[in-house]
Amino acid sequence: LPRLASPETETDPARTAFFLDFDGTLAPIVDDPARAILPAPTRASIIRLNQACSGALAIVSGRSIAQLDLLLHPLILPVAGVHGLERRSASGQVSRVAVDSDVQQDLTKAAQSFVSRHVGILAEAKPGSLALHYRRRPDLERECLAFCHACAHACPAIHLVYGKMVIEMKLDTRTKGDAIADFMSEEPFRGRRPFFAGDDLTDEAGFSRVAAMDGITVKIGEGPTSARYRLQDTASLAALLQKIAN
Numbered sequence: 162l163p164r165l166a167s168p169e170t171e172t173d174p175a176r177t178a179f180f181l182d183f184d185g186t187l188a189p190i191v192d193d194p195a196r197a198i199l200p201a202p203t204r205a206s207i208i209r210l211n212q213a214c215s216g217a218l219a220i221v222s223g224r225s226i227a228q229l230d231l232l233l234h235p236l237i238l239p240v241a242g243v244h245g246l247e248r249r250s251a252s253g254q255v256s257r258v259a260v261d262s263d264v265q266q267d268l269t270k271a272a273q274s275f276v277s278r279h280v281g282i283l284a285e286a287k288p289g290s291l292a293l294h295y296r297r298r299p300d301l302e303r304e305c306l307a308f309c310h311a312c313a314h315a316c317p318a319i320h321l322v323y324g325k326m327v328i329e330m331k332l333d334t335r336t337k338g339d340a341i342a343d344f345m346s347e348e349p350f351r352g353r354r355p356f357f358a359g360d361d362l363t364d365e366a367g368f369s370r371v372a373a374m375d376g377i378t379v380k381i382g383e384g385p386t387s388a389r390y391r392l393q394d395t396a397s398l399a400a401l402l403q404k405i406a407n
């Protein structure tokens with residue numbers, strides 16, 4: 162299998178729908194997620210590719226749409242946020258899964274109390290989810306997992322999602338794969354061949370959905386994956402996107 166080959170030979174931008182994860186895929190991972198930036202060459206590649214594919218390009222991330230808009234500024238792209246719990250279509254329509262706001266409030270309070278007792282852990286409240294980042298305190302991984310497991314045990318609405326130095330408590334079962342499928346049913350994505358690049362465990366749901374549509378799947382970095390291709394890092398992906406666009 163061509164795991165180490167480059168996928169540009171089989172990717173025609175005029176017939177492809179591009180779905181790209183953000184952190185670890187377009188932007189290098191940094192200790193504090195609030196400090197992530199999109200490198201200028203990558204931004205240029207995305208702009209160029211977005212033109213080449215006539216706007217059939219969406220960001221599919223665990224971040225909220227609000228955060229993604231800030232990070233991509235001044236670009237306004239179709240986006241799926243919070244692993245598919247919220248989505249903005251190419252026509253600008255925003256959809257969000259309805260979650261129990263009492264549960265969300267209780268969860269936020271419990272997480273705030275947990276981080277106040279565990280210095281260096283970041284609690285990030287998003288629409289429909291709460292993420293605990295322990296990148297600055299990997300020694301507290303076990304405590305974070307135990308806390309999230311206890312929350313999930315107490316509340317069946319919580320679904321745990323594991324990422325790189327982050328564990329997330331989602332209040333819905335939707336995945337990145339579901340968000341990609343929704344985009345694929347709409348213009349300008351409909352009828353194209355999907356392409357999805359991602360780096361983390363949550364991207365596997367996207368890979369399997371895209372593979373089922375005979376699409377192109379690209380894993381960034383190390384770790385087990387069902388993706389067909391693998392690239393070493395975010396810079397390699399930016400170079401690939403540039404090549405495809407040209």
Ligand SMILES: [Mg+2]
Binds near residue numbers: 182186359
């Ligand atoms: Mg990622």
